[in-house]
Amino acid sequence: MQKPSLPKGTRDFGPVQMARRNYILETIKDTFKLFGYNQIETPAMENLRTLTGKYGDEGDQLLFKILNSGDFLKDVTMNDLSTGYQNTLKKVSEKGLRYDLTVPFARYVVMNRNELTFPFKRFQIQPVWRADRPQKGRYREFYQCDADVVGTDSLVCEAEIILMIRRVFEKLNLTDYSIKLNNRKILTGIAESIGEAGNEGPLCVAIDKLDKIGWEKVQEELIGRGFGLSSIEKLSPLVNLKADQDEKLAFLKNFLGSSETGLQGVKELEDAFTILESMGEDLSHVELDIMLARGLSYYTGAIFEVKVNHVSIGSVSGGGRYDNLTGGFGLPGVSGVGFSFGVDRLYDVLEELELFPAESLKSTQILLTHFDDKGFRYALGLLSKLRAVGIQAEIYPDLTKVKKQLEYATKKGIPFVGICGDQEIENSVIALKNLESGVQESFSLDELIIKLK
Amino acid sequence: MQKPSLPKGTRDFGPVQMARRNYILETIKDTFKLFGYNQIETPAMENLRTLTGKYGDEGDQLLFKILNSGDFLKDVTMNDLSTGYQNTLKKVSEKGLRYDLTVPFARYVVMNRNELTFPFKRFQIQPVWRADRPQKGRYREFYQCDADVVGTDSLVCEAEIILMIRRVFEKLNLTDYSIKLNNRKILTGIAESIGEAGNEGPLCVAIDKLDKIGWEKVQEELIGRGFGLSSIEKLSPLVNLKADQDEKLAFLKNFLGSSETGLQGVKELEDAFTILESMGEDLSHVELDIMLARGLSYYTGAIFEVKVNHVSIGSVSGGGRYDNLTGGFGLPGVSGVGFSFGVDRLYDVLEELELFPAESLKSTQILLTHFDDKGFRYALGLLSKLRAVGIQAEIYPDLTKVKKQLEYATKKGIPFVGICGDQEIENSVIALKNLESGVQESFSLDELIIKLK
Secondary structure: OOOOOOOOOOOOOOOHHHHHHHHHHHHHHHHHHOOOEEEEEOEEEEHHHHOOOOOOOHHHHOOOOOOOOOOOOOOOHHHHHHHHHHHHHHEEEEEEOOOOOOOHHHHHHHHOOOOOOOOEEEEEEEEEEEEOOOOOOOOEEEEEEEEEEEOOOHHHHHHHHHHHHHHHHHHHHOOOOOEEEEHHHHHHHHHHHHHOOHHHHHHHHHHHOHHHHHHHHHHHHHOOOOOOOHHHHHHHHHHOOOOOOOHHHHHHHHHHHOOOOHHHHHHHHHHHHHHHHOOOOOOOOOOOOOOOOOOOEEEEEEEEEEEOOOOOOOEEEEEEEEOOOHHHHOOOOOOEEEEEEOOOHHHHHHHHHOOOHHHHHHHOOEEEEEEHHHHHHHHHHHHHHHHHHHOOOOEEOOOOOOHHHHHHHHOOOOEEEEEOOOOHHHHEEEEEOOOOOOOOOEEEEHHHHHHHO | OOOOOOOOOOOOOOOOHHHHHHHHHHHHHHHHOOOOOOOOOOOOOEEEEOOOOEEEHHHHHHOOOEEEEOOOOOOOOOHHHOOOOOHHHHHEEEEEEOOOOOHHHHHHHHHOOOOOOOEEEEEEEEEOOOOOOOEEEEEEEEEEEEEEEEOOOOOHHHHHHHHHHHHHHHHOOOOOEEEEEEEEHHHHHHHHHOOOOOOEEEEHHOOHHHHHHHHHHHHHHHOOOOOOOHHHHHHHHOOOOOOOOHHHHHHHHHHHHOOOOHHHHHHHHOOOOOOHHHOOOOOEEEEOOOOOOOOOOEEEEEEEEEOOOOOOOOOOEEEEOOOOOOOHHHHOOOOEEEEEEEEHHHHHHHHHHOOOOOHOOOOOOOEEEEEOOHHHHHHHHHHHHHHOOOEEOOOOOOOOOHHHHHHHHHHOOOOOOEEOOOHHHHHHOOEEEEOOOOEEEEOHHHHHHHHHH
């Protein structure tokens, strides 16, 4: 008999992890709903033609593919087999597991475009699967937690994303973090201004690594990608710019003077800030980061990234505006803006900073314990009455030593036990013991209910 | 460009369906928690050696298998290919999607047996996948919603399952339903008493179909399975038994007189009823059904099935006691009892009976509308204040005709719009319009908050 095991890169979530994850997810969901986002779900499996070609060649390699049912070899020819596995793949698999929530969302919008109310604000919290090499903090199954609004160019959406991020962090008691903000149009403008018009793509890819590899290496990479030395020199003052928000904006306007697109990017940022001001909100935690690029090529406007300071974990949230979500499915012109929370990373941050509140683990409030059959019956009589008023209550289901019953309560994190002995039965009370303090007091049922509610 | 589509047998859940599903799931979750069950989650993918052999040959066929990453053909030989797809399958796939929540739970218990607190009460709500032929009401991806307690033989668990089912149904306003109850030991005893000792397996399989195909056909099937005519004749009075609970129990005791196992089954039922009585609970909705068999072979004690009366949908909940959950993973002696709710079926029942409350769809409470930039700024100023007190509020994000804004609110089911025109700005009020009644009244912000809270 083989010992059972989990597939590489996957995890179980036990009661404690689930309670903590739910604490994070409920906070995020409440916030999305407060801002008018509605939840949707899409299937785990998508047709491979929906998924392939959307994530680049590397992404296609990382898709989990599902074997066709039954005799999956029936359409495979000797020729397919002899020309490498790619040709065979097409014949043996037509479905894959979703790789992110964005492509399924785009597919959903296209398929339901006549029924949806635009602007359509949706959130979606589901696992995704990637056949990545498993490593610390990287899993083959993990949850994504996305909110997008499509069908409007309004910068109110950008302002509201900042507010949603701030609300989630406030509720999670996270105080020391930065919402880094930039705009792809500014990066386009920078490429123009340094004499590399049209090369914002490779520019983004290179400066995206600035944090990880430093300016020296980024310069090498830019040279490798064909950037001229004089272009790189012109970029240098931006990389090293130390200034406050207003100074940065002023510097940028000057730097981008000749680029209409670049100035439009600056204006979009300023307009979003003005909207925040109209809402009576300040710019706390917001940090204009001219070197923020984000790798994904489909962003066309604002881009976001959130970093918690003084922890070892990378960005915990990010997103941006795109102007062509559904083009790949034949529906052009659907623009929008979206962002997502990295739930696994938020979990690790809260754990590292010891910010999970004890209440987040609270489940059963009281365990009724007993010494004998008489006490057991007495406890059974109380049990339904406690639950009827919404108190999460359990009885230890077997007749056994009280020590074992107390151990059960302690291990399960139940704060109170209600002892049902002969004396309690005689006086129609319950001896309530606080397992943390050790204090024990007798209460009538009504008093007990008030005490526990 | 191909029009995007969904894989056969899968579904998207849009905002309305999600809100309704969440209404059902939250009701179930609250109930599980009230009774001390903790949530866990397991990965979508399991190793195939964990899954295969647990669901019979047919089940193995219905498992979705995941193709190994990269060159999946690399270990496949010509000999594998020429001997049919089964040998090739072993080389190209080592993972599958979970088929139910029971086998992953058993695996979880075995892998974590040293850390878990027994009796371990867990619930789990996750999708499962089966490569069934898609048909009305049957999907290839659907949610299961299981609660199990393992590590105790206490009949308190059976009593509590009845109470949990009743609570969920009460909260969902479902009143006309039956919780059918039987015990596998009674069926074993019946087999003994009719002279077919040891044949309770085929007996269960046959009488499980009584509802669908009728007694005539069941008799034919029993004959086909080698049951003697005299055995079948002895079974007949049980099939046709019309009696109340007490009479049924008395009849059974007499019928099973010579079968120790059968009488033990009757005693277990009676003990569970006594526990309900000790809890101050009656037997409403509980119906002893001697012919309830349930197909799954691993049940060894109580079995349950819940049917809503006067609807076209089959059973919406079911379960039972087993004495060897984890034997297949080399850990014998883990007994327990579990049950599950069929979420898709409950959805259909509530829809058929029009029992979804309007509140279950409530999302955004108010949309702030505007005529021009001045009104837009004014509305922005109100928005954060409404959200700060927990009111789900939106602003229409673009400057556009009020008609379009009202359409958005109506389509999204938002009950109120807050109109921000010149007059409202001048008087520092908001004109609140109830979109259902058409009534419009002006309020200050403070009044509005009271009105909406």
